Amino acid sequence: MSTADKLMATFALFGGDRVEWTVEAAAAELGVPASTVYPYFRALNEAGLVAAISPGRYVLGPTIVMLDRRMRLTDPLIVPAAEVIQDIKDQVAIPGVFLLCRLFRHQVMCLLSEEVNQSGLMVSYERGRLMPLHRGAASKVILAGLPSRIVKGFFEQDPGRFAAAGLGDDWEGVKQSLRVIRRGGGTVTYGELDPGLVGLASPIIAADDTVLGSLGFASTAEHMDGPTIARLKDLVIAATARINAAQRRSQ
Structure with a gap:
């Protein structure tokens, strides 16, 4: 060493x-x-x-602390995401929280959270806290964007956790679930990390088509009916497209 x-x-x-x-x-x-x-x-x-x-x-x-402040001011994911969230948060119309996450060492880390409409929500995705790749909308969209060989390695290490997360009982089922997430531009989850909360997210993709992270939104189930989920999913997908474009320009 x-x-x-x-x-x-x-x-x-x-x-x-x-x-x-x-x-x-x-x-x-x-x-x-x-x-x-x-x-x-x-x-x-x-x-x-x-x-x-x-x-x-x-x-x-x-x-x-100094580096944390510097990161908040200069990070090529945080800066455009924070600007986009400020632009769109008035369109949400329900209490909730936006979550910017990134891939880190085969786990997911929240970089930024932004509460809207005085939600007061307590969510498992906290800034700096490492979360699993297979549970929660913000994580699943990142998992879906990883190369198949990497995901297969994770699956073979512990198939049970993929099944418990509703991703499939076998490798073919997992591939199909992740394919659906990719084709839909995002995903929605129900109480996977926090009981009573609904989460949705869309991936952030680099210029070379590798997945960098995700932008998500979470709220309570009582506020997230079908039409609201569909509207907010479209809003988040459009927001990630703006973040993707901004971070690519910064490269």
Whole structure:
């Protein structure tokens, strides 16, 4: 393992469930001497990626906040998506939340959420939280856009989770379900992640036709009757077309 890899392995500890780390605890977790880990803590601290909250106890540092702000202002997905959401949110007419998600390490991460009409909704897709690829509209449209060989690998690892998500009991069934999603330009799900909520989403596609992420919308079932779902699905599909065009221009 290179020095850079060891540094990143040390930093990755701060992305888990544990809030704070000492050099000694990190060394024990990584299975290396504390003398090996100390220079990495020093480098991370100097970069502001971690910070000491008391002598020897470290948490994520202020540079993370600075980079988060920078990402919100410059990211080629977030910037056009935020503008499009602002343009269309008055057309929604019901309480709900828009969700911008992207593919990350074979999972899905929410980059941006925008509440509309004072919905107060609590949804599983939270900014920065990793979500599964096979459940929820925002995830399923991304899954449908991945190369077949990659999806097949996921399916073979755990066919049961695909069946439980309504994607099919066998590989042929899964392929058919994902084909329907692609041809429809998006999908609608009912309570797959949050009971009582209906979600819909459409994929965001790069210039080389690879899937980058998705734009979704969620609301309560009481507000999402058939005509409303159809109208909002069309709205979201049109919105993703605008985002696609904008992010391609930025390349």
